[in-house]
Amino acid sequence: MLNFSFQNTTRIHFGEGKISAISREIPIDAKVLVTYGGGSIKSNGVYDQVVAALKDHQWFEFSGIEPNPSYNTLIKAVDLIQQHKIDYVLAVGGGSVIDGSKFIVAAACYKGDDPWHIVSKQEKIQQALPLAAILTLPATGSESNTGAVITRDGHKLPFGSPLVRPVFAVLDPTVTLSLSDRQISNGVIDAFVHTIEQYLTYSVNGKVQDRFAEGLLLTLIEEGPKALQADTKNDLDVRSNIMWAATMALNGLIGAGVPQDWSTHMIGHELTGRYGIDHARTLSIILPAVMKVRRTEKHDKLLQYAERVWQLTTGSDDEKIDQAIALTEQFFTSMQVPTRLSQIEVGVDAIDELLDLLEQHGMVALGEHQDIDLAVSRQILITAL
Template structure:
């Protein structure tokens, strides 16, 4: 294993009725702003739970953080927070609301344009914030990363800020989510694990087994999570899997990839496609294109996750990739660019952007513009 330092300061407050504890979790002397998305928190009853939990307190609200949160919207939130002296934030929503709140937290202590923080890739400081999670997918509730879009220029980049002080996870908040959102969340969770697992074999038995445990859980709970009647135990397993997939736990001492995510971000920036939906497409092209590089891990994955043991090594790898694509199809998601009307023009633009920024992604740092093109062509 490689050297590493692991520290995750976020307190998880998990289970039924835990939103009621917000009053004791948020310091009473803070000037609080609560951030929301487009209004689902009102429709699913979470807003009312938050209001009851904070009875007797005063706060300001900011509504309208979009899926794929935009700096254009977040600038308004930063201005509102500065005007009202906000020194604590509570994000109520899914990963996009939490990601956006991370930039608001940093922007409240920054004199320039918040987009400059994104371009720097890391915030120097930020006001403390917490979250009430209502959509399991990104793991943003227990990590320091965020991804922000700039609609003016069709750009989307990641940056790192503070960890949430605490995050409340009540699986019952997932019961009313549309199937499409759950499908994209399951895909996001699955690919988060693959980005940390599907790299170099023989690094850590422990990290491999933890990662494989999450993959098995996602596969097992997916049908019931997408069903008409959702039960608490299923949504608990799904929600916690999404958190553990990206809180750095399975990344200790091992190489990581993330090329699929970086390509997916460009597709979202160009076409507005939901993040999890981009991953369900691109990961298949990544595995096809880099199968020689990932040979050993693909064999291990095929055997341990899908039970593939018969045939030549190349046949086993073919089967593992096919089973992966079939899993995403079972979620009701596209697995080919052509299904989303994406073709050569977008592939050329992604290649251009990778080359212009000089990036080299992947565990071998070999996913440049040309390799990104090859991966996307394998997704057509």
């Protein structure tokens, strides 16, 4: 096991009816900005629950945070905060709203030249307003972690700080019953690949971390398809298990003390930035190619994945690995996401530009060994065609 430091301070309120907890969690004298996205929270009852819970608070709202939240949108919320002297932000939504709100709480306290430097220059965040989250779409884990991804002019870039980690997060699985199949499937794939990025590397004999990661993968494989099937999609246990698995997949725990990859994410980000492809769908396309191209480097963990997650007990090691990769693709297909660039109409002629973007963003030494250079990324993209 590698040395590590780990802390996750977010208080989780999990279960049906837990949105009302915000009344006592947010200080009564706070001036609150409620941030959200396209208004689905108004049709699924979440907005009404927030209004009811905040009846004794002074609060404002900022809507219109889009998927892959953009700097240009978020900076308007910062203006609103300064105008009304807001001192607490409550993000109500999925990863995009929460990620965007992380930028908002940091930018609102930024004292330098240009708050974009938080992202573009990775300037250390010195101060941020307190942020809380009501999660409506289990996927990114943003509700209890320190990271966020912000988009500007087609560039999708990460930043992070313990100061932007939500103080508390409400996870009410009933809220997810109104999600579309596409949203649910994207969320399950996102959580699955988050787990894989922290698991499918090389072994450091971290038995707890490995078994926790395998537990999350098994849960997502079992429960994900049920959330798309007519007879099981409204089962609250299914939704609860997906929601808790997605939070645990990226709250820092399973990645503590083990190597991490993240090449699938970094290559996938360019597909989203350039073509606007849903984040999860870039992952379902790139991950199988990463498994194939990095088969030698990841051999031992691929075999462990085959045996423990897919319960493959017969055949040679290579056969087990082949089958595990095929079963991963089948799982993705059952989740109604693409596994090839051709399915999203991106062809071989796009690869040079994607590699240029990777280079431009400094993504030239990816993976757990930092040896996925542009040539290897090219191989991965070709394999994904």
